[in-house]
Amino acid sequence: MALRLAGKRGLNHFTKTLILNTTFRSYRSSTTISDSHQSKRGNDYSLFSTNGFVSRRFESTEAGSQLDVLSSDDDEEQNQLGVNFPGGRVAFTSEMTFLPESNEKRVQCYRVIDDDGYPLPSTQFHHVNKELAVKMYSGMVTLQTMDTVLYEAQRQGRISFYVTSNGEEAINLASAAALSSNDLILPQYREPGVLLWRGFTLQEFVNQCFGNKNDYGKGRQMPIHYGSQKHNYFTVSSPIATQLPQAVGAAYSLKMDKKDACVVTYFGDGSTSEGDFHASLNFAAVMEAPVVFLCRNNGWAISTPITEQFRSDGVVVKGQAYGIRSIRVDGNDALASYNAVRVAREMAINEQRPILIEALTYRVGHHSTSDDSTKYRPVDEIEHWKAARNPVSIFRKWVQRKGWWSDNEESEFRSNIRKQVIHAIQVAEKTEKPSLGYMFSDVYEEVPSNLIEQERSVRETIKRHPQDFPKDVPL
């Protein structure tokens, strides 16, 4: 059986091998990639036109053939007796078989280096050169350092709240490195490394956390709700999973505009219990939207362990149920993460289809500064991931063994970044806050009467109690 998987466009031998070795390992009959198939990206047609509004839907690229692939030669005879059902022929069987609730074996996890930073035998991965590797590694250290200092700043009462990415530095930076800056990012909240990679400065991060007048959100949001139009990074939104349907819409818009870009949306294991997750996967599959769903499965959703979050084999298996090609990757292996995201991006754009990545990682820190995770999980577990499975140390070993980084560079770089973050805090603290009026602007083009009334009332209250109003907020 020929598995009509990937068109010629842009898929090199490495990519094809990776797809065969990982995603489609479970297909029963021998699989060969046929080059004869080209995805029909761009063949759109008008559906209807009313009141001058033209709605266009794009011709399906794969859906029919994808379902046909699911029948196998073994069932050929049965197929003769099968039913031609919309979407593909279904074979009949006289055996009453319920699909099992899970596969016998858990889906394997793609990795290319071990916990000591040694490449695994016979692994194939895109070569990451010195410049890229050092940039990825120094980004991971920068994120780690920024987290440490801003966490301390919250403890000192200088900012109200903070969330660290400790333990998840590799999937942050490596996934960012695998993308183009034209790709749109719709983040959850534990992916500031992607923004860092794109050039958001330490001062910009700190300004947001302090909510000063240089914060692009004008002080209206809690700390860590970063966003930057310049960097194609949508602003973090607290209600979890709301970014997912928006990501599918944004991806569909890229498709309509025939852009050479995709959307990458990040989310946690906990987010997959939201209806938005399921609607988004289905919507993306049916509409063939070029979106990469990147789940950081870090084991915990605040105090809920994944064993209480779902009974499936994690998140990766959910992709297939929706007709989405999926992979499980070691999110603490920077090289594997880089490779998987790079190939996922290539497939999403060239084949105009969604891809699901489940990155296995671990939230080493507390959920946020409002949490104490030792109340609900064993300290040994945290320590194990902090030491033996630390993604920064693992990647450092690989980079150092290559001769691209040294102990001296490490200590110099760390102390330099620490100084830069502390300096950024000093600057941010001295910068005045956005003026009061911004509390009421920018949502409506014309401010509605209830907001006008609220502003009037706040200003009157301040006049009566000036001593209770912060001095660094201009009126």
Ligand SMILES: Cc1ncc(C[n+]2csc(CCOP(=O)(O)OP(=O)(O)O)c2C)c(N)n1
């Ligand atoms: C719709 C919604 N429900 C509940 C919350 C409260 N909440 C904030 S973070 C979180 C856990 C999310 O876990 P996960 O998606 O695994 O991300 P992680 O924090 O592990 O990175 C919850 C329940 C929320 N922000 N939004």
Ligand SMILES: [Mg+2]
């Ligand atoms: Mg989680």
